Amino acid sequence: MGNYDALLLLSFGGPEGPDDVMPFLENVVRGRGVPRERLLEVAEHYQSFGGVSPINGQNRDLIEALRPELDVPIYWGNRNWHPFGEDTVRRMKADGVRKAAVFATSAFAGYSSCRQYYEDIARISVEGGPELVKMRHFGDHPGFVAAMADHTRQALDRLGRDDARLVFTAHSIPVSMAETAGPSGGLYEAQLRRSAELVSRALGRDQPWELVWQSRSGPPQVPWLEPDVLDHLRKTSAPAVVLVPIGFVSDHMEVVFDLDVEARQLAAELGLPLERAATAGTHPAFVRMVGELMAEPEPVPCALTCCPAPVRRQA
Structure with a gap:
């Protein structure tokens, strides 16, 4: 798979039980000044599904589907809930990973859908740890x-x-x-x-x-x-x-x-x-796509001025 010796699946994260919901949402909105009333309203959406977001389970399913397709180890880290990306990268360093392709679970341009994942990569990278290379947008793949x-x-x-x-x-x-x-x-x-x-x-x-x-x-x-x-x-x-x-x-x-x-x-x-219609999930063509992205020439990172962070207004 090119020059990569691992794949990092980098995702948003989600709660996996009722007690996780509010701490997860507080992680999502940290620094944004979102009123607590709004958090409680959104929390009810999660609680109506037993406090469990489907995203973590679907990421686990995607990893299992990818294992037969890839000849490198697969790691998983999230922005807002366990397993946190920073913990995963420390484990990758301990495992001796040198260079990992990063597959972000978002296909398109934009601050939240792309730039923020570059920020995540910068935040979770550790000295002496693996080089992390975010793969390109793939909505037209x-x-x-x-x-x-x-x-x-x-x-x-x-x-x-x-x-x-x-x-x-x-x-x-x-x-x-x-x-x-x-x-x-x-x-x-x-x-x-x-x-x-x-x-x-x-x-x-x-x-x-x-x-x-x-x-x-x-x-x-x-x-x-x-x-x-x-x-x-x-x-x-x-x-x-x-x-x-x-x-x-x-x-x-x-x-x-x-x-x-x-x-x-x-x-x-x-x-x-x-x-x-179902989302891409673990469709075989989507699973194969990840390996194909890893085999492409290393993508050129976006300019730092691309997709700037929004101006946050404190409540």
Whole structure:
């Protein structure tokens, strides 16, 4: 696998029981001035699923799927919950790892989806430890596209409607952050639209599709990317909808709550036939993609001015 002697799966992290929820959320929002009332509201989303986010289990499944594909050891570290990245890198150093490819569980440009992972790598690196090389954006990689197209096809089959509209979803971000994503701005949305187009094309569909947003947070006076998925469902003229969470590589809490709970409930109220495509997860094409990324020439890191951190307003 190129010059790498290990792979580090670097992810967001998530709670694995009721007692983990608030400490995890406090890690996520540290330094952002988020009111405790908002944390308690989000905590209820997790508690409705037993306090367990699906992301850690899906990362474990991905690691097991990768083992037969790779000839190097695989490590796993998170930003916000156990196993923390800094603990993992110390273990990698003790194991003698010299240079590791870093696969971040986010496919697109942007501060939260890319730049923050570079910051994580800088923060968790240790003197005498392994060199950590973040792999490139992969939203247009044939493996990611094939996985999402296959899962979308399965959702269309479950729905049994030839006239269903594809509605691609991604995590909304502040408009100011979207405008500074990438070297010349706008790259987050442009990459998502490119991925959606490739998935639609892989399905051989010539019907129109839409890209909408989900999981908005923050003060209402700050503009975020719109339309929100729920607002879109209320206004759509489509006879049936397949939601395709193109902006996620595994089932984060945002996917299972915003789409499987809230969007499904709204669709039922509207009498709108709806199915949700699975995320890439452990689809064989997606698993193979990781090895293919490791075999590519080492990516050139983004400029430090790319995807700058948002200005945080303290409450």
